[in-house]
Structure formats: structure tokens, C-alpha cells
Amino acid sequence: MSSQVASHRVGKKLVDVIFGASAACAEAVKEHGADKVTNATIGAIMGEDEKLACIPTMEKVFHQLPIADAIAYAPIAGLPGYLDTVIDLTFADNKPEGYLAAVATAGGTGAIHHAIVNYTEAGDQVLTSDWFWGTYNVLCQEQGRTLTTYQLFDENQNYNLKALAAKLEELFAKQDSLLLIINTPAHNPTGYSLSEADWTGVLDLCKKYAAEGKKVNLLVDIAYIDYAGEKNECRRFMKQFSNLPENIFTMFAFSMSKGYTMYGQRTGAIIGLSASKELVDEFVDVAKYSSRATWSNINRGAMAVLNAIQQDDELLAAFEAERESLYEIIRDRAAIFMKEAEECGLNALPYKAGFFLSIPAKDSKAVCDELHKDLIFAVPLKAGVRIAVCSVPKQKMYGMAAKVLKALKAV
Ligand code: PLP
Incomplete structure (x- = not known):
């Protein structure tokens, strides 16, 4: 052919x-x-x-949007109010200590894209669990990376920290840095949410490799967090990301698709967290660069809808x-x-x-x-x-x- x-x-x-x-x-x-x-x-x-x-409230606000908000370009990084709000929404009362910044992306998919492009080396293996959203694979392949997996559950259907540990050992023997993607809470496709103890285990492993000088990059995909239970209860684990060593860089993939029922409006954000201001500034620089080189700027109307809802107590x-x-x-x-x-x-x-x-x-x-x-x-x-x-x-x-x-x- x-x-x-x-x-x-x-x-x-x-x-x-x-x-x-x-x-x-x-x-x-x-x-x-x-x-x-x-x-x-x-x-x-x-x-x-x-x-x-x-x-319904999203629909009402969307229809009432001033036309300029719908048609004007947005800044490459996203509307300023939107970025602050997205950080607040991501953590609610569980904001970890450290420096934080957000950059608007084309849905959660765009956030995952940016994490892969900027926090893995060409040819690297990216790690996630064996039950995973198939798009992770496509996103890795597109960038010349491959996706590899660890078993999500052990024989008792508990989170399989041992399997994660074994896989990290294998990968860090070959790579000096790694991107680990964890979709929680309300994981697609299993509906599992990592417990506080699961997270302590994951972060202890990350710290072990960070202490050996490896660069550990963690992407928490929170696409379904708004359907995962009480707001602060399902975000409590986020406090554990406070003051991690500088060579553990944490990112969160925020999406308006599910939480706002705005799937087709393609709006989300990537949030970076680090104990180092320098590394968060660098995160913003590379994420903005990737945005300019892919979709340019993000749907201003959807960002304005989020801002309008957030700024009005009744709405x-x-x-x-x-x-x-x-x-x-x-x-x-x-x-x-x-x-x-x-x-x-x-x-x-x-x-x-x-x-x-x-x-x-x-x-x-x-x-x-x-x-x-x-x-x-x-x-x-x-x-x-x-x-x-x-x-x-x-x-x-x-x-x-x-x-x-x-x-x-x-x-
Ligand atoms: N992550 C997971 C696990 C998903 O299932 C989805 C959507 O189906 C997303 C992220 C991102 O979706 P979107 O790009 O529409 O925000």
C-alpha cells in the first residue's frame, strides 16, 4: 500500500x-x-x-456569557482569575504547603500531554497502573514515549504497593527520571480511590528514589474528583504533598469536562507544585511553551463560565x-x-x-x-x-x- x-x-x-x-x-x-x-x-x-x-446553573451562565468573553483570545497561560480559582478548586481546604501555579490546557487530556512532553525524556517509559485510561498510551506514543504498567490490585483487591515498588525499582535502574500517572479519586475504569495510607506508601517510595538523586515526577489525574464524595474528604490526601524534596515534582490534571458537564468545551489546567519556586516558575515556562506550540490559547468562554460561577455565592x-x-x-x-x-x-x-x-x-x-x-x-x-x-x-x-x-x- x-x-x-x-x-x-x-x-x-x-x-x-x-x-x-x-x-x-x-x-x-x-x-x-x-x-x-x-x-x-x-x-x-x-x-x-x-x-x-x-x-443547569452552568447552562444559564454559559448562555448569558457576554459575546466578547466567548470570542476574544485568552492569554496563553489562561485567564488570571481562572488560574487562581482552579488551584482553589483542586485543593479546597487541603492545599499542600509549597509553591503552586496553574496553566490552562485543552481539558485534562491537554494537562496529561504537557506532563508527558515536559517531564519525560525521549524514549522514556511512563508508568501507570494496569487498569488505565487508554488515551494515556496514545499520548505517550505520540511523543515517542512508551507506557508501562504495574498491577493495580493485589490478590486481595488492595492497592498493590508491592507491585509499584518492584516496577519503580526496575525503571529507575534504567532511567534517571520518571513520570508516574495516578488517576484518583474515582479511577477510570475501576472506580477505585487511593486511600490516605495508599498515598503514604506511594510517596514513601517516591522519597526513596528522590533520596538516591532520581527525578520523580508525579501526575495526579483528578478528572473525576467532583464525583468522588465529600469535597474535603476526597481531597485530604493532597496535604501529603506538602514540602516534598525538590526532586519530586507534583502535577495535577484538572478538567472541566465532567465537573462542569462541559466535555466538548475542552477546558482544563495543569497545576504544578514544588517546594522550589524556581521549579514552579520553570513549570509555567515550559507548559506555556507547549500550549503555544499545540493549541495556542484555551477556550475563553469556558474559563469565563467557571469564573462567573465562582464569583457569585448564589450561583x-x-x-x-x-x-x-x-x-x-x-x-x-x-x-x-x-x-x-x-x-x-x-x-x-x-x-x-x-x-x-x-x-x-x-x-x-x-x-x-x-x-x-x-x-x-x-x-x-x-x-x-x-x-x-x-x-x-x-x-x-x-x-x-x-x-x-x-x-x-x-x-
Ligand atoms: N483522565 C481520565 C482518566 C479520563 O477518563 C478523562 C476523560 O475521559 C480525562 C482525564 C480527561 O478528559 P478531558 O480531556 O475531556 O478533560
């Missing part, structure tokens, strides 16, 4: 399993009607009416209450599944919160195909089946765990 693209781009093609699963689902809806079909593939909140949920109270009710819907849906899973003996991974839960499976594609017979559509991942509780109404959650168990036994 002939090719016109540059030689190093030949064969680059996005394999989108989620798209495949949702296309099969759309076919089933045509044939059987939406009432009969369960679409557990979508990574966005669908209300109990199965329509895309929108936080903020309404917004938070509305988002809380979405959180409660998702929590209740997952609780139905997890209760039934326990009752029927289905081995679901330890879900704490968030949009997704997962069930380990050797041949996840076959299990998903089997589920199609019950008109249930889920996403087959390498290590198992992902159920998007964010997109399935409560009434369709009942009985699903037993059907997944049946499908697992049939393959």
Missing part, C-alpha cells in the same frame, strides 16, 4: 474500542428500541431520562447542589450493581466512586459479545469489562450484575 505521510507516521491509527461498542449499541437500539437496550459504554453522565445531563451554591445531585445518582446506580454483585458472587473490582466500574475477564470481548444477547453494551478492555454507571439509569442497573456473571460463565 502506498503512503504519503512521513515515514515515522505510517500505520498510526486510533483504535477506539468505545466507539465500536457504542456503534453496536446504536444498532441494537434501532432493532429493539431504546427501552430494551442498556448502553453502559458512554463516558458522560446521562440523566435518568438517558439524555446527556447538563448542570455557586446552586451549581454545587445541582452537581451533588448528579453525584448521588451515579453513586446510587453503582451501589445497585455492587450490592447485587456481592449477592450473586460476581468479582467486581473495589469501586469507591466515579463514572465506571470494572469486572476482570480473560476474554473481555467475548464477555461483551455475550452480554449483547441480553442487550447490554459495555466496553471490553484488555483486563476486563468496563461498565459506565454514569450512563445507565437506575432501573436498568437492576439485574445487570447477574447477567454479567452469566456472560462470564458462558465464555
Whole structure:
């Protein structure tokens, strides 16, 4: 086959399993009607009416946006008010001690991109857990890095600190620096949230290698934090990042996609934290440079929406209450599944919160195909089946765990 693209781009093609699963689902809806079909593939909140949920206060503020706020360029780093607010929102009452700065990015994806570009060497291996959001892999590959993984859970379904330790040992034998990506709380795709003790263990390991002179870079992907429980409770671990050694650089990937139901507006931020002001200034410089070299500046309108909500106590109270009710819907849906899973003996991974839960499976594609017979559509991942509780109404959650168990036994 002939090719016109540059030689190093030949064969680059996005394999989108989620798209495949949702296309099969759309076919089933045509044939059987939406009432009969369960679409557990979508990574966005669908209300109990199965329509895309929108936080009403966000919608109101968005529609009332002065046109200049929507159309004018924003500074490359992001609107000043937005950047301060994003830092406050990220930590709430758990701001760690140290220097902090934020740079606006194209969603959380843009933040992950910036961390990979600027905090890994060409050819490096980037580390995350074996259950992970597939986009991490694409983002690494695009930059000439590879993604490698450690086992997220041990045999008792606890956070597998031993596996992390072994992998860090292996990688630091080859690399002088490392980027470790941890998606918590409310991890995609398992719904796990690292506990305070898990984090102490992770940071102790980071400190061990920092003491040996390695550069340890940590990216905490908090894309789902607004659906992870009480605001300060689910952010308490952040205090542990206070006054880390200078060669541990911590970053947070902030996203408006889920927290503001503004997925398509592509707005987020990367936040850098260090005991060294110099290193935080350097972080801002390189992140701004990467922004200029990729998307230039970020959606001003979305940043203005966040600012407007944050600056008005009444709007903020309404917004938070509305988002809380979405959180409660998702929590209740997952609780139905997890209760039934326990009752029927289905081995679901330890879900704490968030949009997704997962069930380990050797041949996840076959299990998903089997589920199609019950008109249930889920996403087959390498290590198992992902159920998007964010997109399935409560009434369709009942009985699903037993059907997944049946499908697992049939393959
Ligand atoms: N991180 C994880 C684990 C995600 O699942 C997502 C979105 O699906 C994101 C980050 C970032 O999303 P966005 O780029 O829309 O902010």
C-alpha cells in the first residue's frame, strides 16, 4: 500500500474500542428500541431520562456569557482569575504547603500531554497502573514515549504497593527520571480511590528514589474528583504533598469536562507544585511553551463560565447542589450493581466512586459479545469489562450484575 505521510507516521491509527461498542449499541437500539437496550459504554453522565445531563446553573451562565468573553483570545497561560480559582478548586481546604501555579490546557487530556512532553525524556517509559485510561498510551506514543504498567490490585483487591515498588525499582535502574500517572479519586475504569495510607506508601517510595538523586515526577489525574464524595474528604490526601524534596515534582490534571458537564468545551489546567519556586516558575515556562506550540490559547468562554460561577455565592451554591445531585445518582446506580454483585458472587473490582466500574475477564470481548444477547453494551478492555454507571439509569442497573456473571460463565 502506498503512503504519503512521513515515514515515522505510517500505520498510526486510533483504535477506539468505545466507539465500536457504542456503534453496536446504536444498532441494537434501532432493532429493539431504546427501552430494551442498556448502553453502559458512554463516558458522560446521562440523566435518568438517558439524555446527556447538563448542570443547569452552568447552562444559564454559559448562555448569558457576554459575546466578547466567548470570542476574544485568552492569554496563553489562561485567564488570571481562572488560574487562581482552579488551584482553589483542586485543593479546597487541603492545599499542600509549597509553591503552586496553574496553566490552562485543552481539558485534562491537554494537562496529561504537557506532563508527558515536559517531564519525560525521549524514549522514556511512563508508568501507570494496569487498569488505565487508554488515551494515556496514545499520548505517550505520540511523543515517542512508551507506557508501562504495574498491577493495580493485589490478590486481595488492595492497592498493590508491592507491585509499584518492584516496577519503580526496575525503571529507575534504567532511567534517571520518571513520570508516574495516578488517576484518583474515582479511577477510570475501576472506580477505585487511593486511600490516605495508599498515598503514604506511594510517596514513601517516591522519597526513596528522590533520596538516591532520581527525578520523580508525579501526575495526579483528578478528572473525576467532583464525583468522588465529600469535597474535603476526597481531597485530604493532597496535604501529603506538602514540602516534598525538590526532586519530586507534583502535577495535577484538572478538567472541566465532567465537573462542569462541559466535555466538548475542552477546558482544563495543569497545576504544578514544588517546594522550589524556581521549579514552579520553570513549570509555567515550559507548559506555556507547549500550549503555544499545540493549541495556542484555551477556550475563553469556558474559563469565563467557571469564573462567573465562582464569583457569585448564589450561583455557586446552586451549581454545587445541582452537581451533588448528579453525584448521588451515579453513586446510587453503582451501589445497585455492587450490592447485587456481592449477592450473586460476581468479582467486581473495589469501586469507591466515579463514572465506571470494572469486572476482570480473560476474554473481555467475548464477555461483551455475550452480554449483547441480553442487550447490554459495555466496553471490553484488555483486563476486563468496563461498565459506565454514569450512563445507565437506575432501573436498568437492576439485574445487570447477574447477567454479567452469566456472560462470564458462558465464555
Ligand atoms: N483522565 C481520565 C482518566 C479520563 O477518563 C478523562 C476523560 O475521559 C480525562 C482525564 C480527561 O478528559 P478531558 O480531556 O475531556 O478533560
